[in-house]
Amino acid sequence: MIELHQVSYAYQNQSMMFNFSVAKGEIVTLLGPSGAGKSTLLNIIAGFIAPNHGQIILNGKDVTTTPPAKRPVSILFQDNNLFTHLTVEQNLALGISPGMKLTPEQRTNLHHIAKRIGLIDYLDKHPAQLSGGQRQRVAIGRCLLIRRPILLLDEPFSSLDPKLKNEMFCLLKEIHAEYQLTIVMVTHQLDDIDISHNRCLVLIDGKIAYDGDFKKIQQYPDVALHLGIASYKINKRWQNNS
Numbered sequence: 001m002i003e004l005h006q007v008s009y010a011y012q013n014q015s016m017m018f019n020f021s022v023a024k025g026e027i028v029t030l031l032g033p034s035g036a037g038k039s040t041l042l043n044i045i046a047g048f049i050a051p052n053h054g055q056i057i058l059n060g061k062d063v064t065t066t067p068p069a070k071r072p073v074s075i076l077f078q079d080n081n082l083f084t085h086l087t088v089e090q091n092l093a094l095g096i097s098p099g100m101k102l103t104p105e106q107r108t109n110l111h112h113i114a115k116r117i118g119l120i121d122y123l124d125k126h127p128a129q130l131s132g133g134q135r136q137r138v139a140i141g142r143c144l145l146i147r148r149p150i151l152l153l154d155e156p157f158s159s160l161d162p163k164l165k166n167e168m169f170c171l172l173k174e175i176h177a178e179y180q181l182t183i184v185m186v187t188h189q190l191d192d193i194d195i196s197h198n199r200c201l202v203l204i205d206g207k208i209a210y211d212g213d214f215k216k217i218q219q220y221p222d223v224a225l226h227l228g229i230a231s232y233k234i235n236k237r238w239q240n241n242s
């Protein structure tokens, strides 16, 4: 579970305030115009940015001053997730041990996850030998090996083609169900919002302007306008699942 109580942070040109919670096992989509503060918010939750005020509670524990490595959080970015000079196996191993020295049990676990993400036959390859989707799979695999219950995704699939993206979403859904992860995902692409988990937070100018069902955003014209979806049509996929 994620709780932010009156958490504030200010850059020179932008002040931000966050006050919300995400239940254990929930998936929340974070939307908002460029510069609204989405990445800053993820970095505050992960511990890479220390807030000026407020309290951050993760899984019932106050982590406001806890360093990133000790928080129950892993974070996946759009790119730059992998070390290019290391093999897939070594990149995965980093999720378990910074020195990549694994016990037999850890190695078994790594192989289990490699199978789970469909890359067991690619362990000796380097990132340059993989497709974009395969690289993101390795990055997801590493997050799973870190075994932290909160997963933050900062536009993780925006550089992938529609087919790969769909594949990654399926994998993410399976992993979410299997590991009961709490997930916060930043996206600019509205089709990324999954209907079965359609709570979204909309950030505008560093504040949460909307917290609720994506399908109802259009009842809030100011918010819809900021997202550029004032005349957006809820598509079939969503209607079928409503």
Ligand SMILES: Nc1ncnc2c1ncn2[C@@H]1O[C@H](COP(=O)(O)OP(=O)(O)OP(=O)(O)O)[C@@H](O)[C@H]1O
Residues within 6 Å of the ligand: 011, 012, 013, 014, 032, 033, 034, 035, 036, 037, 038, 039, 040, 041
């Ligand atoms: N290191 C920094 N120093 C100063 N200002 C910053 C810094 N990082 C971000 N900002 C400013 O803070 C605001 C929020 O930035 P942030 O990257 O969190 O927005 P975002 O919603 O993730 O944007 P995008 O969708 O473009 O990635 C912006 O106005 C940005 O210019």
